[in-house]
Amino acid sequence: MRIVIIDYGAGNVQSVMFALKRLGFKAKLSSNEEEIRRADKVIFPGVGHAKSAMCQLMEQRLDLLIPQLKQPVLGVCxxxxxxxxxxxxxxxxxxxxxxxDVLKFKEGNKIPKIGWNNISDLKTPLFNKVEEGEFMYFVHSYYVPLAKETIAQADYGGCYSSAINKNNFYGCQFHPEKSGDAGEQILKNFLEL
Incomplete structure (x- = not known):
């Protein structure tokens, strides 16, 4: 299986690569359009500021490529x-x-939200063998509200989307690669989609 982690200078890629290695999979770090298109699975990590990350994607024309991808794509954080x-x-x-739209957590919440939180209302095969209420590791100041695309939710002064799905695109607000056995199960499920 060809697994590509998109390399655009804003990803926490080493922990993702180590988690995949623990599962027995090898991933390639790449920003090359052909390599990304040929991959069986694509992981799109991200750490940092949205505006600078989008600038980096645009510089490499990945902003045009990513929405066109047809294979399963997992966006993280x-x-x-x-x-x-x-x-x-x-x-x-x-x-x-x-x-x-991605919104900032309201005043009254400690921002950034860092630490473990449970996820609930789990939908789609991404969460096969993952217990309802399982704890995942989060680090974020912005969130996606609940929507029809929500496949898992968390609560931080109100419920929000902890995972979303549309067609071949999946997103996790939490870090599965830092979330122990349950997080690794989610990565394994993604690779088996």
Whole structure:
């Protein structure tokens, strides 16, 4: 199986590669259009600021490529947010794969939200063998509201999307690669889609 992790300078790629290695899979880090198109599975990680990450995607023309991909694609953390229409972080126009906006957590919540939170209302085979209420590791200041694309939710001063899905595109707000056995099960499920 050809697994490509998109390399655009804003990803927490090493922990993703190590998690895949623990599962017995080898992934290639690439920004090459042909390599990404030929992959069986694509992982789109992200850490940092939405606006600068989008600038890096645009510089490499990955903003044009990613929405065209036909194989399963998993966006992680900022990667998930960048697949939406718009982010309040830097008033950023994103990739528009999901017709959703990314909003800043309201005052009263400690921001950024860092740590473990349980996920619920799990849908799609992405969550096969994952227990309802399982804990995942989150680090974020912005969130995607609940929508028809929501396949898991979490609560932080109100419920929001902890995972979304549309066609071949999946997104996790949490870091499956840092979420122990349950997170690795989600990565395994993604690779088996």
């Amino acid at each position: 900022l990667g998930m947010q960048l697949m939406c229409n718009f982010s309040e972080e830097g008033e950023t126009k994103c990739l528009g794969i999901f017709d959703l």
